[in-house]
Amino acid sequence: MTRPTDTDFTFPEGFLWGAATAAHQIEGSPLADGAGPSIWTRFAHTPGMTLNGDTGDVACDHYHRWKEDVALMRELGLQAYRFSVSWSRILPEGTGRVNHKGLDFYSCLVDELLANGIEPLLTLYHWDLPAALDDRGGWLNRDCADWFAEYGRVLYRALDGRVKKWVTLNEPWVITDGGYLHGALAPGHRSRFEAPIASHNLMRAHGAAVQAYRAEGKHEIGLVVNIEPKYPASDSTADADATRRAHAYMNEQYLHPALLGRYPPELKDIFGDAWPEFPEDDFKLIVQPLDFVGINYYTRSVTAATDSYPLKAGAVRQPLGTYTETGWEVFPQGLTDTLVWFKDTYGELPVYVTENGAAFFDPAVAEDGRVRDPLRIDYLRKHLSAIHDAIAAGVDVRGYMAWSLLDNLEWSLGYSKRFGIIHVNYGTLERTPKDSARWYSGIIESHGRAL
Ligand SMILES: N#[N+]C[C@@H]1[C@@H](O)[C@H](O)[C@@H](O)[C@@H]2O[C@H]12
Numbered sequence: 307m308t309r310p311t312d313t314d315f316t317f318p319e320g321f322l323w324g325a326a327t328a329a330h331q332i333e334g335s336p337l338a339d340g341a342g343p344s345i346w347t348r349f350a351h352t353p354g355m356t357l358n359g360d361t362g363d364v365a366c367d368h369y370h371r372w373k374e375d376v377a378l379m380r381e382l383g384l385q386a387y388r389f390s391v392s393w394s395r396i397l398p399e400g401t402g403r404v405n406h407k408g409l410d411f412y413s414c415l416v417d418e419l420l421a422n423g424i425e426p427l428l429t430l431y432h433w434d435l436p437a438a439l440d441d442r443g444g445w446l447n448r449d450c451a452d453w454f455a456e457y458g459r460v461l462y463r464a465l466d467g468r469v470k471k472w473v474t475l476n477e478p479w480v481i482t483d484g485g486y487l488h489g490a491l492a493p494g495h496r497s498r499f500e501a502p503i504a505s506h507n508l509m510r511a512h513g514a515a516v517q518a519y520r521a522e523g524k525h526e527i528g529l530v531v532n533i534e535p536k537y538p539a540s541d542s543t544a545d546a547d548a549t550r551r552a553h554a555y556m557n558e559q560y561l562h563p564a565l566l567g568r569y570p571p572e573l574k575d576i577f578g579d580a581w582p583e584f585p586e587d588d589f590k591l592i593v594q595p596l597d598f599v600g601i602n603y604y605t606r607s608v609t610a611a612t613d614s615y616p617l618k619a620g621a622v623r624q625p626l627g628t629y630t631e632t633g634w635e636v637f638p639q640g641l642t643d644t645l646v647w648f649k650d651t652y653g654e655l656p657v658y659v660t661e662n663g664a665a666f667f668d669p670a671v672a673e674d675g676r677v678r679d680p681l682r683i684d685y686l687r688k689h690l691s692a693i694h695d696a697i698a699a700g701v702d703v704r705g706y707m708a709w710s711l712l713d714n715l716e717w718s719l720g721y722s723k724r725f726g727i728i729h730v731n732y733g734t735l736e737r738t739p740k741d742s743a744r745w746y747s748g749i750i751e752s753h754g755r756a757l
Pocket residue numbers: 328331476477602632661709716725
């Protein structure tokens with residue numbers, strides 16, 4: 307990675323600098339104003355499912371503090387804010403009756419963002435399926451494509467024009483690997499037979515939501531995936547094969563159907579008799595022209611053959627590596643490699659880095675009011691430089707959303723991991739911009755030249 311000089315280091319004109327969150331992780335008040343429960347409301351209230359029994363009942367109380375949070379975004383000079391909508395605030399039963407108080411919350415948030423010169427990037431689905439739809443089979447029910455398109459249409463009609471960048475799904479790999487294969491995330495299923503069905507239906511729902519947008523909307527829509535580049539632990543055939551399987555399973559399983567209209571062949575090997583024969587017609591729905599793809603990047607995996615189920619591949623800890631609080635290696639080159647791989651594999655489609663960040667053990671707010679988080683500044687600096695290297699290599703990267711705006715609910719890990727550039731005191735809910743927020747503010751102001 308080259309260390310740029312001030313003169314030659316620029317990000318493209320219009321490169322969008324922002325931060326990201328998700329509804330269930332920050333809002334709190336999951337049942338307020340007529341909202342219905344989601345699978346995460348249920349999952350977190352099921353004993354043993356989350357660390358310390360942590361729930362999203364309060365979270366960062368963004369549901370009541372959204373104006374304060376937008377003011378903080380303005381203070382930091384954010385140009386964009388990526389957030390998600392809680393489906394069951396809009397449609398408490400998942401389909402049918404619209405809860406207008408829920409719609410009003412997001413309409414007011416969007417207006418406040420726009421009034422402060424901040425562009426909204428709206429994610430339709432960031433893991434919090436209405437519980438009422440899970441009762442009808444959730445992502446295992448092929449009707450989910452119609453449900454999701456109906457939900458999208460309600461939001462498109464209400465917000466399109468004020469919202470000009472839409473995302474259908476956030477990280478379908480995590481939704482199925484966590485929620486249907488290994489059971490660590492809501493709805494907590496553990497089935498190698500269910501996981502491929504949920505994955506496929508998520509992609510059908512993605513296609514249906516994009517189709518619905520093309521009929522209603524006039525702006526941009528895309529898909530957000532998490533990509534973790536895989537590097538073989540040795541030059542053995544076993545490790546090379548394991549790396550190929552892991553790459554296909556995590557990195558190609560959703561982009562291939564969405565952009566190429568087919569699954570990577572390794573998936574049939576991985577799932578064996580649990581891999582269904584999907585109707586060819588499904589791919590006509592799944593493949594829809596996209597305006598961009600969002601890539602969430604956190605780390606890499608040095609991959610070796612293991613007896614893990616069903617992948618038979620696993621990550622090898624690097625003895626000289628630097629690791630975050632979530633056990634992820636800090637490897638900025640992996641972001642450059644990922645962005646170049648995306649362009650080489652899928653072509654010239656515009657890309658946003660829609661999440662990038664790290665959990666470190668942050669100190670409390672000091673007496674001088676600062677939260678000193680040098681490791682996060684170093685992480686963000688190196689990954690922004692890595693993006694610049696990818697841009698220099700010809701990748702059309704359009705923006706960067708730091709994960710996350712606020713310390714928040716890290717799903718099953720509860721409040722134990724802090725990813726925010728803004729510290730949240732979970733007792734008082736007081737917000738304090740960390741040193742990394744002040745640093746990032748300077749990066750935005752200099753359009754990256756201060757890196
Ligand atoms: N873990 N972790 C941090 C972060 C998670 O908080 C987000 O909700 C996901 O989109 C993605 O997994 C990344």
